[in-house]
Amino acid sequence: MIGSDDIWSPVRLTLELATVTTVVLLLVGTPIAWWLARSRARWKEAVAAVVALPLVLPPTVLGFYLLLALGPNGPGGWIAGFYGARSLAFTFAGLVIGSVLYSLPFVVQPIRNAFEAFGERPLEVAATLRASPRDAFWSVAVPLARPGFVTGAVLGFAHTVGEFGVVLMIGGNIPGETRVLSVAIYDYVETLQWTQAHILSAAMLAFSFAVILGTFQLERRLRRTGS
Amino acid sequence: MSTRDGTIDARFTGRLGGFALDAAFRAPAYGVTALFGPSGCGKTTLLRCVAGLERMAGRLAVAGDIWQDDARGRFLRTHERPIGYVFQEASLFPHLSVRRNLEFGQARTAPADRRVRFAEVAELLGIVDLLDRRPAGLSGGQRQRVAIARALLTSPRLLLMDEPLASLDQISRDEILPFLERLHDELAMPVLYVSHSAEEVARLADHLVLLDAGRVRASGPIAELRARLDLARGTGSDADAIVDCRVAGHDDAFHLSYLDFPGGRVSVPRHDLPVGRAVRLRVLARDVSVTLAPQTGTSILNIFPAVVEELAEESAAQLLVRLGVGGTPLLARITRKSAALLDLAPGRAVYAQVKAVALLA
Numbered sequence: 001m002i003g004s005d006d007i008w009s010p011v012r013l014t015l016e017l018a019t020v021t022t023v024v025l026l027l028v029g030t031p032i033a034w035w036l037a038r039s040r041a042r043w044k045e046a047v048a049a050v051v052a053l054p055l056v057l058p059p060t061v062l063g064f065y066l067l068l069a070l071g072p073n074g075p076g077g078w079i080a081g082f083y084g085a086r087s088l089a090f091t092f093a094g095l096v097i098g099s100v101l102y103s104l105p106f107v108v109q110p111i112r113n114a115f116e117a118f119g120e121r122p123l124e125v126a127a128t129l130r131a132s133p134r135d136a137f138w139s140v141a142v143p144l145a146r147p148g149f150v151t152g153a154v155l156g157f158a159h160t161v162g163e164f165g166v167v168l169m170i171g172g173n174i175p176g177e178t179r180v181l182s183v184a185i186y187d188y189v190e191t192l193q194w195t196q197a198h199i200l201s202a203a204m205l206a207f208s209f210a211v212i213l214g215t216f217q218l219e220r221r222l223r224r225t226g227s
Numbered sequence: 228m229s230t231r232d233g234t235i236d237a238r239f240t241g242r243l244g245g246f247a248l249d250a251a252f253r254a255p256a257y258g259v260t261a262l263f264g265p266s267g268c269g270k271t272t273l274l275r276c277v278a279g280l281e282r283m284a285g286r287l288a289v290a291g292d293i294w295q296d297d298a299r300g301r302f303l304r305t306h307e308r309p310i311g312y313v314f315q316e317a318s319l320f321p322h323l324s325v326r327r328n329l330e331f332g333q334a335r336t337a338p339a340d341r342r343v344r345f346a347e348v349a350e351l352l353g354i355v356d357l358l359d360r361r362p363a364g365l366s367g368g369q370r371q372r373v374a375i376a377r378a379l380l381t382s383p384r385l386l387l388m389d390e391p392l393a394s395l396d397q398i399s400r401d402e403i404l405p406f407l408e409r410l411h412d413e414l415a416m417p418v419l420y421v422s423h424s425a426e427e428v429a430r431l432a433d434h435l436v437l438l439d440a441g442r443v444r445a446s447g448p449i450a451e452l453r454a455r456l457d458l459a460r461g462t463g464s465d466a467d468a469i470v471d472c473r474v475a476g477h478d479d480a481f482h483l484s485y486l487d488f489p490g491g492r493v494s495v496p497r498h499d500l501p502v503g504r505a506v507r508l509r510v511l512a513r514d515v516s517v518t519l520a521p522q523t524g525t526s527i528l529n530i531f532p533a534v535v536e537e538l539a540e541e542s543a544a545q546l547l548v549r550l551g552v553g554g555t556p557l558l559a560r561i562t563r564k565s566a567a568l569l570d571l572a573p574g575r576a577v578y579a580q581v582k583a584v585a586l587l588a
Contacts, residue, residue, distance in 0.1 A: 067566035124312075124314075125312075128278060128311065128378070128379065128381075129331050130335035130381055135335070139331075140320060144322055
């Protein structure tokens with residue numbers, strides 16, 4: 001029998017995972033989005049397609065390859081060897097890696113669109129006002145792309161909260177380590193614990209609604225003050 | 228390194244999309260130099276090359292400093308060049324207030340190089356009351372004035388302006404032109420000014436670089452270039468001469484102002500200008516006619532003795548005539564038949580009748 005304390009453990013773990021993942025996504029996704037928006041390389045659309053793959057790929061397929069990569073015989077196992085572990089699969093760190101890859105398009109796309117929306121001109125203006133490219137990125141590009149960053153961060157966070165297939169493949173169901181919300185709900189239903197499933201599902205529903213509503217309103221406010 | 232010779236020396240060749248530029252010019256590094264020509268002639272591309280926003284093969288030296296020299300592998304990037312740039316659209320940063328827009332470039336200019344003062348520029352361009360506003364709330368003319376002030380506050384050694392009036396309506400244009408003229412008079416800063424408007428160029432420029440299809444057709448002081456018949460031909464009703472004058476006095480009874488130039492005295496409807504002030508007149512070729520004897524009994528006041536210097540056929544019916552009026556060139560457009568009847572030829576003494584002049588500044 002699972003006590004009332006345990007029902008919130010997956011919630012805490014999920015929020016923790018989503019927060020860490022979102023931070024990593026912004027750090028990794030911003031340079032990719034910048035490059036995709038500015039580069040004139042021919043093969044950049046191929047890179048864009050790779051980034052967008054999780055949109056169409058079944059999560060189980062992504063999870064399967066991740067399982068191989070994170071496992072003892074993949075690069076993940078090699079990295080895990082540095083701190084005496086055998087594998088990154090079925091660990092929190094492995095979940096973060098999987099979530100980042102899975103949610104990458106949801107962060108890269110809005111930020112790339114925002115970078116592309118304001119075009120070359122503001123950066124040229126900044127250059128004629130003595131701003132180096134690095135300076136112009138921080139003082140002009142990032143503030144102008146703020147709505148894109150907000151959308152990307154919210155989508156990345158929410159998408160990570162809701163993921164199921166990838167987690168099931170590479171995370172399993174270890175309480176406190178990889179047993180996130182969606183897995184817990186699935187588990188409750190499988191074991192016919194309808195009350196707990198109801199509580200968590202209703203909470204998820206309310207949370208998702210609040211996130212989307214909040215994003216829409218924030219975006220509208222940013223666009224009003226931004227231009 | 229070359230010596231500080233006080234000139235802008237530019238040579239660029241290259242392609243951009245389907246467009247080929249092969250342009251070289253030398254202009255004084257003081258006063259306003261207009262890059263003038265029809266749309267698509269490459270004047271904006273040339274200006275962007277000077278700013279380093281576009282990179283083409285070539286060489287560029289400004290007052291002795293080398294900004295680009297491919298032979299030595301030298302190319303200053305845009306932010307390393309001491310320029311100010313005013314784009315066709317104001318392009319203010321929408322996320323910053325007017326004040327922060329103005330401070331953007333000033334803050335990035337080394338304190339030792341700051342020669343232009345914030346309060347002075349805000350005053351000069353009439354934007355003191357706008358400082359705390361957002362760009363989105365400004366009119367087109369106000370935005371462009373802020374953009375000009377923002378460029379000036381980097382204390383540029385060369386100010387580049389790309390048709391700063393082209394995107395504005397006539398009212399905003401009339402609102403900005405006086406500011407540009409004051410800039411010219413009050414800040415000793417060399418300006419490269421791109422324009423396709425003959426009138427704007429006549430008002431503002433001291434020096435002219437004529438561009439056509441990516442090449443420089445001619446370059447020189449404006450009065451000299453405007454009077455060259457080979458260049459004036461084909462400009463249609465725009466053919467004109469520029470006459471620099473000084474205000475000599477006013478006639479209160481008839482409400483006229485008298486303007487003196489080396490060839491004589493011009494009467495114009497009274498303007499409130501101080502005596503001694505330098506002004507510039509634009510005289511269109513279609514407003515000038517030629518007679519052999521001084522006319523009496525005419526309503527035209529401005530009649531000057533002149534000498535025919537050159538004639539050039541403009542069409543089967545019309546000729547352009549360059550007249551020397553005490554050393555100042557004027558253009559007249561007359562019919563070939565008139566020229567034959569008057570027996571006009573270089574060296575012939577005539578009288579120029581000027582029906583109308585436009586006072587530019």
